Amino acid sequence: MSKQINVALIGNPNTGKTSVFNSLTGLNQKVGNYPGITVEKKEGICKLPRGVKAHIIDLPGTYSLNASSLDENVVIELLLNKNDKDFPDVAVVVSDVENLKRNLLLFTQIKDLEIPTILVINMSDRMKYKGISLDIPYLESELKTKIALISTRKNEGIDNLKDLIFNYKDLSISPCLNASDIDRNYFDNLRKAFPNQLLYKLWLVITQDVNFGKTDRNVIDAVADFKTKTKADLKRLQQKETVKRYQFINNTLKKGQTIDLSTAKDIRIKLDRILTHKIWGYAIFLVILLTIFQAIYDWSAIPMDFIDSSFASLSEWTKNSLPEGAFTSLLAEGIIPGLGGIVIFIPQIAFLFLFISVLEESGYMSRVVFLMDRGMRRFGLSGKSVVPLISGTACAIPAIMATRNIESWKERLITILVTPFTTCSARLPVYLIIISLVIPEGRFLGLGYQALTLMLLYLIGFGAALISAMILNKVLKIKSKSFFVVEMPNYKLPLIKNVALTVVEKTKSFVFGAGKIILAISIVLWFLASYGPGEEFNNAEEIVTEKFASENLSEEELQKKIASQKLEYSFIGITGRAIEPAIRPLGYDWKIGIAIVSSFAAREVFVGTLATIYSVGSEEEETIKNRMAGEVNPILGGPLFNFASGISLLLFYAFAMQCMSTLAIVKRETNSWKWPVLQLVLMSAFAYVVAFIAYQILI
Amino acid sequence: MNDFLQNILAFTLLFLALGFLVKKFFWKNSKPKKGLGKHDCDNCH
DSSP: OOOEEEEEEEEOTTSSHHHHHHHHHTTOEEEEEOTTSOOEEEEEEEEOGGGOEEEEEEOOOOSSSSOOSHHHHHHHHHHHOTTSTTOOSEEEEEEEGGGHHHHHHHHHHHHTTTOOEEEEEEOGGGHHHHTEEEOHHHHHHHHTSEEEEOBTTTTBSHHHHHHHHHTGGGSOOOOSSOGGGGOHHHHHHHHHHSTTSOHHHHHHHHHSOOOOOGGGHHHHHHHHTOOSSOHHHHHHHHHHHHHHHHHHHHHHHHHHEEEOGGGOOOOHHHHHHHHTOTTHHHHHHHHHHHHHHHHHHHHHHHHHHHHHHHHHHHHHHHHHHSOSSHHHHIIIIIIHHHHHHHHTTHHHHHHHHHHHHHHHHTTHHHHHHHHHHHHHHHTTOOGGGHHHHHHTTTOHHHHHHGGGGOOOHHHHHHHHHHGGGSOOTTHHHHHHHHHHHHSOOOEETTEEHHHHHHHHHHHHHHHHHHHHHHHHHHHOOOOOOOOOOOOOOOOOOOOHHHHHHHHHHHHHHIIIIIHHHHHHHHHHHHHHHHOOOSHHHHTHHHHHHHHTGGGTOOHHHHHHHHHHHHHHTSHHHHHHHHHHHHHGGGTOOHHHHHHHHHTTSOTTHHHHHHHHHHHTTOOSOOOHHHHHHHOBOTTTOSBSSOHHHHHHHHHHHHHOOOOHHHHHHHHHHHTSSHHHHHHHHHHHHHHHHHHHHHHHHHO | OOHHHHHHHHHHHHHHHHHHHHHHHTSOOOSOOOOOOHHHHHHHO
């Protein structure tokens, strides 16, 4: 059996750690969670010479080993617990050539834990633009390590890094800083009390609230009780440690790094001035958003039409080719249309993630965070809330988890509560199908009405999030400190590989995550729509034939009437009609009501549900859109999906808390049912009222 | 394929679907879950 080396990839945020991870592992990676918590865990396998494999864990980005958030804590928990199965044989600390001084703080801390450590200096291709030169042999001897100078962008130095990992046993484990230098007396006492423990490890345990694995608990509990200093004294010692480390780093870099600004060719400052400008910054952001939404519509039209008609043909082919019976009907009227309802949105979702990923990779998203901070404060949010609010356009669940880096509890809670207002990708299918049905195709100043409506819905989502944040800020009586630090990475051309991986991963998780639920719900719905209790359902054929005997209907019309009667008296029809009085004032019929109820599991189920309900009993090959367009309002006549009911539905979905998974994650993140229940009740009530007003005004 | 077989297949799929949905939304996860509450944040800062 070949040997496996455990490698921990550690580094400050924005050092290109994930790019290094992607370069080392390629597609041999998987994403999971750390047990018991929802911090993402990325691991992968890297093939080294002589059949040796490296198991690489991409740990969450952290600035130091003094944890201030749960994901930073993950790094320390792993590095301090030798009994953890993932404890690294070698730590690879990724740094960015332009921020070496700050990045080395974390490096020296890890080095002092006496773990073999490799220093990766990434973005070496930027050196010439910045006028930076490095004396690698000198740095290696001062930092007592091996350095890999790499550029993930140009794919340079990766093989050297692999060699260093392969030969990790040659690395020195001597520390950069003698822990006793921080405070001689204190550390002497500590050494006497725990003679067999590594001093710096003890120090980290004492100064931090580390949740330890069970194996080391005895030692750690004892250390945690080692109180010879007050909390304030310990803080002072911690600051002294940081100062000592920076003294060491400054001395090392004084000789090891030269920066000649006269040779630098940097345009970053000029770009920053424009992109974070008080007026131009916002204007450019708005133009970028407009372009994105227009492109999503224009580029997706052809593949979407193709997918829609392919599923309609597949459904028709299944019905004609397989023997008649329950299973064939289930396939043709339940599963295939239900799946079609999700697959059709792949092009738009892929394009949305493509744009978000390009904005993040290019470094522009950090400028947006900075730009928004000032405005966000007025609403009781922090600049860091922009990240969850923007990630919320993909899915509220990771977005809510992303609030963990917001230091103030109050700001974090408000962000968690308002994030579900942002337009998530699950709303996208609902919006797209309704917009295509009720908004005309014309253009205004080159922008389609439909694209503008979609953008407006996104803005309404953000607006609702901001206004509710402002209200919550006034209502919630929580005292919490607030500060804002954001890193401005350099502008860079997005790496195609990283963008492609993000698009594939996000689209895959959307299709397979939501797809499974939609498939299951489609099957259940088909049964509920195809079976029913009582005479009205079981004798539908006789009842309808008798009822229309005098009208001389063609065979086709008669079959339609029978299908309609069966659907109305099926289990789903009975349920739908029971809730109809509550939704009628919003302009919806019972079929839409069923779709709303079933989409409480996940919003995207809405389209699949309607596709399934409208397919049951239908003999014709039709696309989802055509079927919906053909629905007639049973009371008022005319199309069921008209401008008034369409806008009412769009607004209902913009505000309603139609997502069980989000409620579950809010409960988990806030440790209380109070907040998700409040979210559900208030958001649903608000959505109902807004949809009601919109319909009554527009009708 | 006769009616009997068609029904068996269709109902098998129904039970699989129901089982999946129950597991997804109503099954209690036995793993200990550690959330980040007010206590944790304010201790850190």
